[in-house]
Amino acid sequence: MPEPDSSLRARLVAVGADLLAREGTQALTLREIARQAGVSHGAPRRYFPTHLALLAAIAQVGYQQLGQQVAETIDARGDTEPYDQLLALGRLYLNFARTNHGMFELMFRRDLLRGNEIGLREASQGLFAVLVDLVSRARPNVPDAPAPSVVAAALWANLHGIAELWQWGSLQIMVRTDNVEPLLRAALDAHLRPAATPTRG
Known part of the structure; x- marks a missing residue:
């Protein structure tokens, strides 16, 4: 049959x-x-119909996996401060990049996102909206401060850069450590100011 x-x-x-x-x-x-x-x-x-269409369908699997993990992480930490949720989200993003390197690379290929064969842009925008919401709550608007979407985009670019450079081994050489946590916290603190950042022990 x-x-x-x-x-x-x-x-x-x-x-x-x-x-x-x-x-x-x-x-x-x-x-x-x-x-x-x-x-x-x-x-x-x-x-x-095209090779790109198949690659986009495979990349969609990655967005589904990452989206589910993000939702589970946010749900599990729903009663914690936005800063702590962002910290957990950052750890998740960096870990996903490390343990799913091929998929991570495919998900953000420019030709796939530009072609938008099966809604990859929408999937990416949905995850970005989660980040914007957390940033807006962790860093309330202050006079002359960038919009939450701008701060979220800068933070995302920072995290993505950490993920890529860590994968290549470049950052380990420069900071002389195998622990990515200080870089994650430094990125969050840099982008969440001038709002007060909770003291971490």
Whole structure:
């Protein structure tokens, strides 16, 4: 009995996500995904008109995973201060980048976000909205201060840079430590001022 289209499409995406985790983005060719899924090399074209469309579907898996982890982290810390929620969110983001390097790289590829094949921009914007909300509560508006969305964007760029440079080993050389926590706290404190930052023991 033929496999339903939806099942085969989902299998191609799942195989691609697994291949990405094992071998990195360079392994994500249509031919290799089809081979590992046990279908003809032309089969993926029936569900994904372009290679980018398949890559975007695989990246969507990463956004779903990260989004679920973010929601669980926020729910678990719903009664804590916004600063502490941001700290937990930062740890989660850096850990996700470290343990899902291939997926992290794919999720933020410019050609995928620009093409927006299956809503990657919307997924990214949803996660960004969570960050903006926490920043707006951790750093109330003060005269002449940047808007919460600007502060959140700067903080995100900082965290993303830490994730990438840490992955390459560059920051460890410069700061002479294998502990990323001080960098995370420094980034938060820098972007949350001039609002008072809770004292940490």
